[in-house]
Amino acid sequence: MAMIEFKGSHFEREVILWGVRWYVAYPISYRNLEEMMEERCVEVDHSTLNRWVIKYAPQMAQAFVRRKRPVCVSWRMDETYIKVKGKWKYLYRAVDKEGQTIDFLLTAHRDKKAASRFLTKAIRYQGVPEKITIDKSVANTAAIEGYNPEGIPEIELRQIKCLNNIVEQDHRAVKRIIRPMLGFKSFRSAKNTLAGIEIMHMIRKGQLQDGGDLTPAQQFYALAA
Structure with missing residues (x-):
């Protein structure tokens, strides 16, 4: 299984994953998220947070699909x-x-x-x-x-x-997560962001095969490994 690549980023892998997970897990705007990151002593612009979500959310979704529990017929x-x-x-x-x-x-x-x-x-x-x-x-x-x-x-x-x-x-x-976003600026942005929202929703429903005793946040971060 290929590891998600974070090389070349100005920020550490852990910081990027914080930003991506918080945005797809909670009903917040990018400016809200910018403030939250600042409270963790991370100065990052809301436009950079947007690029992180668009880039990494679909990669996390692909990793999730490989480890998803079977569904009913x-x-x-x-x-x-x-x-x-x-x-x-x-x-x-x-x-x-x-x-x-x-x-x-x-x-x-x-x-x-x-x-x-x-x-x-x-x-x-x-x-x-x-x-x-x-x-x-x-x-x-x-x-x-x-x-x-x-x-x-x-x-x-x-x-x-x-x-x-x-x-x-x-x-x-x-849709509760989407509401504060006030609409998407492009189809690509919507598609990629929704991928992250959907996999976080599935993780909360216990659909990750090897989730074990990990919290939903830990399960999300484990997808990047």
Whole structure:
């Protein structure tokens, strides 16, 4: 397993990881984080903190995927709204029946193509589920039906809104962190930052395979090793 590379940075590895974790773990702005770092005797500009998150959050996410616990074969799939450059984009997410995060994907559109991309990505990393529960989304319905070859129902599709409450409630934990950010300046920034937020959320739910007795913070830092 490749170690995340911190060479060439003006700041120590530990300091960078502080900044990245605090931003993706708590509902704060970059200026709030700048003040927090200063309290630890670290003078770093909010723009530098932004670059750290954009650079290292997706690398931490890749490390997490390799060490993620298996999920159940009954999924709940839905999407929520994220503002990027003043316009709404779509965060596709899925959890299993126990509330464990399966996968996520930020897309520019809410249609069959986007839903199919998300479904294919989730299956690539988590395997084919036995059933997927959705609301009345036409795009998600088409994506799941399109995945089943020649009309053979390999994946059972259920459209039961009350059973999808678990994923709708799970959206709130992610959006609570995003709220103080007041929208993202670019799609790349949103995508990379969301990767960090999602893996911190999964760590808190106990989804790191070798987390053991480590605290969520220690588990996050261990991903860089």
